[in-house]
Amino acid sequence: MPSYLIAPSILSADFARLGDDVAKVLAAGADVVHFDVMDNHFVPNLTFGPMICESLRSYGITAPIDVHLMVKPVDSLVPSFAKAGADIITFHPEASDHIDRTLQLIKDNGCKAGLVLNPATPLHCLDFVMDKLDVILLMSVNPGFGGQSFIPTTLDKIRLVKEKIIASGRDIRLQVDGGVKASNIAEIAAAGADMFVAGSAIFSQPDYKVAIDDMRAELKK
Numbered sequence: 001m002p003s004y005l006i007a008p009s010i011l012s013a014d015f016a017r018l019g020d021d022v023a024k025v026l027a028a029g030a031d032v033v034h035f036d037v038m039d040n041h042f043v044p045n046l047t048f049g050p051m052i053c054e055s056l057r058s059y060g061i062t063a064p065i066d067v068h069l070m071v072k073p074v075d076s077l078v079p080s081f082a083k084a085g086a087d088i089i090t091f092h093p094e095a096s097d098h099i100d101r102t103l104q105l106i107k108d109n110g111c112k113a114g115l116v117l118n119p120a121t122p123l124h125c126l127d128f129v130m131d132k133l134d135v136i137l138l139m140s141v142n143p144g145f146g147g148q149s150f151i152p153t154t155l156d157k158i159r160l161v162k163e164k165i166i167a168s169g170r171d172i173r174l175q176v177d178g179g180v181k182a183s184n185i186a187e188i189a190a191a192g193a194d195m196f197v198a199g200s201a202i203f204s205q206p207d208y209k210v211a212i213d214d215m216r217a218e219l220k221k
């Protein structure tokens, strides 16, 4: 795996041509498919579920699929997404009554597991589960919609989480989601993030390769 991963959020893709659009963004150099699952209950929007994930697999998408669950409750969807071809499953601590159990459930289903922290969610829920985390996802917008602006206080939070990861001695990806674009990706990386979710910044561009190359160029500076 490269040290920096670009994960386009297919929330901003063309749903009527989803397979083609995902194949196109991967051909343009994306590393991971970020799959935003919203339930109109935990977050105020409604997207897609395991059947769409499975359809992408049968269409021939082989890249890692990173499922970001913005649903409550979480556990019943974990086996379905694992079966549908998810590689990574992340969820919000507020959405699970038993965080440790849900993380273990994800791992028992053969996927990498992660917690997602909203902008105002404190870091203490990470403390006793660091050994089960493969990914920590920091939301840099309030979840529910693409195209929002990056909340600047996230940069401090990234630094604090990066310290926690280093102190744990574990190989945990630090992912940032919301308002990420070529103009701010370098400072997000400098704060300690290594996996970048970007929806509108990629899918709103006529040429996805130009959008991804611009981000990688900023990461090399």
Ligand code: DX5
Binding pocket: 009, 011, 012, 034, 036, 068, 141, 142, 143, 144, 145, 146, 147, 148, 177, 178, 179, 180, 197, 198, 199, 200, 201
């Ligand atoms: C928001 C989602 C994000 C979102 C990112 O709830 O988790 O993945 O689609 O979109 P942009 O990059 O447009 O902010």
Ligand code: ZN
Binding pocket: 009, 034, 035, 036, 068, 177, 197
């Ligand atoms: Zn997301």
